[in-house]
Amino acid sequence: MKRTWTVPVLYVLCGAFVAAWQVFQGSSGTAAVLLVLFVLLAAAHSTVIFPRSVGALEAQRRSAADGRPVVFWRPGCAYCLRMRIKLGRSARRAHWVDIWRDPAGATAVRAANDGNETVPTVLLAGRAHTNPDPAWVREHLSPSA
Numbered sequence: 001m002k003r004t005w006t007v008p009v010l011y012v013l014c015g016a017f018v019a020a021w022q023v024f025q026g027s028s029g030t031a032a033v034l035l036v037l038f039v040l041l042a043a044a045h046s047t048v049i050f051p052r053s054v055g056a057l058e059a060q061r062r063s064a065a066d067g068r069p070v071v072f073w074r075p076g077c078a079y080c081l082r083m084r085i086k087l088g089r090s091a092r093r094a095h096w097v098d099i100w101r102d103p104a105g106a107t108a109v110r111a112a113n114d115g116n117e118t119v120p121t122v123l124l125a126g127r128a129h130t131n132p133d134p135a136w137v138r139e140h141l142s143p144s145a
Contacts, residue, residue, distance in 0.1 A: 007076045011042035045076045050084055051096045056105035059095035063123065069140050070095045070123040072109045079131055080120045086134035093141040094122075 015038020022031035043049060050073065054062070059070040071094045073080035084091055097105040099117060109121045112128030122129045124140055 005046065005075075008042035008046040011038050011045065014038060015042070044081060047075050047098065050075075050080075050098075051092050051094070053096050053098035053101060055102050056097045056108050059097050059105075060108075060123065062095050067125075068094055069137060070097060071137070072097045072099050072105050072121040072123070073119050074098060074100045074117070077119050083120045083134050083137065087138055087141075090138055090141050094137070 015035050018038070019031040019035040022028070022034060047053065056070075056072070062068070063070045071080075071083065073083070073096060075098070087094070097108075099106040099109055099119060106117055108123070108128075109117050109119060112121055112123070113130055118130050120131060122132050122137055129136075
C-alpha cells in the first residue's frame, strides 16, 4: 500500500517546494500554475483516476460470469495510464486489478509474462494479452456493463 502512494506524494512535495521557491522569488502566478501541474501529475500517477480495483480471484470469477476482460495494472505505469485514458468511460466495464495491492494479481501477471510484472496485462477468456492495443480491449468490453 505504501508504494502505491510514494510517487504521487513525491510529486506533491516537489510541487510544494517549487511553488514555495517561486513565491519566495516573487512569482506567485508561476507558483500557482506549477503547483496545479504537479498535483495533476500526482493524480495521474495515483489510483484516483482508475476504476476501483478488485482482487484477482474475484475479477477472474466475475470475468467468467460476464465475459468482460480483467486488466492487471499498477500505479505509475505509463502504459496503464495510456490504456485507461484511451478506454475513457468504457474503462468501467473491465475488471481492474492493482498488482501492487493484490499479491494474487501480481502472481497471475508473472505467470503470464515469463516471471515479469509487465502491465497492463489483459486476461480475456482465460488468455493473457500483454500491453494490448486499447482499441482491441474496447472491442471486447460488454456494452451492458
